[in-house]
Amino acid sequence: MVSAIVARHALRLPSRLRLFSTSVSRDGDVKRLGVVGAGQMGLGIALVAAQRAQVPVTLVDSSQKSLDKGLAFAEKLLAKDVSKQRITQEQADAARSLLTPATSLDSLGDVDFVIEAVPEIPDLKFDIFSKLAQICPKHAILATNTSSISITRIAAATTLDPTDTTNSSRVVSTHFMNPVPIQKGVEIISGLQTSKETLATAVAFCERMGKIASVSADSPGFLANRILMPYINEAIICLDTGVGDRDSIDAIMKNGTNVPMGPLQLADFIGLDTCLAIMKVLHTETGDSKYRPSVLLRNMVDAGWLGKKSGKGFYDY
Numbered sequence: 001m002v003s004a005i006v007a008r009h010a011l012r013l014p015s016r017l018r019l020f021s022t023s024v025s026r027d028g029d030v031k032r033l034g035v036v037g038a039g040q041m042g043l044g045i046a047l048v049a050a051q052r053a054q055v056p057v058t059l060v061d062s063s064q065k066s067l068d069k070g071l072a073f074a075e076k077l078l079a080k081d082v083s084k085q086r087i088t089q090e091q092a093d094a095a096r097s098l099l100t101p102a103t104s105l106d107s108l109g110d111v112d113f114v115i116e117a118v119p120e121i122p123d124l125k126f127d128i129f130s131k132l133a134q135i136c137p138k139h140a141i142l143a144t145n146t147s148s149i150s151i152t153r154i155a156a157a158t159t160l161d162p163t164d165t166t167n168s169s170r171v172v173s174t175h176f177m178n179p180v181p182i183q184k185g186v187e188i189i190s191g192l193q194t195s196k197e198t199l200a201t202a203v204a205f206c207e208r209m210g211k212i213a214s215v216s217a218d219s220p221g222f223l224a225n226r227i228l229m230p231y232i233n234e235a236i237i238c239l240d241t242g243v244g245d246r247d248s249i250d251a252i253m254k255n256g257t258n259v260p261m262g263p264l265q266l267a268d269f270i271g272l273d274t275c276l277a278i279m280k281v282l283h284t285e286t287g288d289s290k291y292r293p294s295v296l297l298r299n300m301v302d303a304g305w306l307g308k309k310s311g312k313g314f315y316d317y
């Protein structure tokens with residue numbers, strides 16, 4: 001399965017990508033995982049890795065408060081799984097015991113694979129990857145959960161000499177979908193420097209986590225957001241220009257395409273600031289006017305109406 005996905009992808013890669021195919025990963029056998037950022041995504045990734053792949057996870061966050069909150073939430077999710085008889089108490093205890101919190105990146109000296117899930121701030125990610133390249137073992141895969149930042153740029157931050165791909169070839173994106181314990185899909189994105197072995201290890205590990213991998217190249221919005229965000233943006237333009245009201249827009253897509261929620265409700269769930277940030281990346285990096293963020297989306301973000309997380313968006317919460 002893994003080799004088929006990677007081979008299919010490699011066939012489509014320009015030959016210049018294959019030139020950088022340095023062997024850095026001995027095999028797909030990840031024995032210890034590091035996760036950086038214990039927020040919404042990082043916590044979900046750590047928990048699913050502990051439950052499904054059954055690997056010990058070092059969960060690093062610069063904020064002790066975030067770690068405490070994240071681990072309390074993990075315990076709540078595990079208790080819910082036990083109460084619904086999806087898992088036994090022993091399985092819940094085993095998963096919880098695999099999660100070790102830490103506040104310093106220096107705790108990641110023994111991991112085989114690390115997934116970064118800190119906020120979507122380019123300089124923050126570049127700084128973390130330059131440190132991970134020094135701290136993690138030389139065979140470790142360095143993955144990011146970014147929604148929109150170029151993987152090639154993140155990989156470039158691991159070295160001062162761009163011609164030396166020892167570190168940059170180990171960088172890849174494992175873009176998990178939210179909420180991680182529920183969504184099956186994960187998007188695996190190669191940067192220009194990413195080696196075939198790194199890609200294969202990333203796909204294999206995500207499959208061990210019970211996920212279904214889709215592989216894409218480093219291009220603005222990758223696959224998921226390149227398709228999803230213009231759909232959401234168009235729904236907002238339809239609302240803004242009076243083609244339909246909120247409920248009609250959500251109802252036709254929900255009842256007509258069999259999705260669990262319509263585009264406006266989904267935008268609220270993702271966060272309107274996140275939607276706008278991704279549309280801006282698509283617009284500026286492609287220069288294509290078809291990705292222009294809708295005026296109403298900009299106005300709602302300016303008003304602080306960010307969706308579910310702020311209590312108000314297209315719906316009230």
Ligand SMILES: NC(=O)c1ccc[n+]([C@@H]2O[C@H](COP(=O)([O-])OP(=O)(O)OC[C@H]3O[C@@H](n4cnc5c(N)ncnc54)[C@H](O)[C@@H]3O)[C@@H](O)[C@H]2O)c1
Binds near residue numbers: 037067146175177270
């Ligand atoms: N939220 C989504 O729906 C979603 C979906 C897919 C991808 N993503 C991406 O995942 C990443 C994380 O998003 P999130 O929603 O989990 O964010 P979040 O704000 O919930 O969590 C980020 C965590 O990183 C921690 N952090 C900040 N600086 C740090 C540092 N220097 N070292 C260690 N920890 C640090 C914060 O304390 C916080 O706990 C982003 O790149 C985002 O674009 C988000």
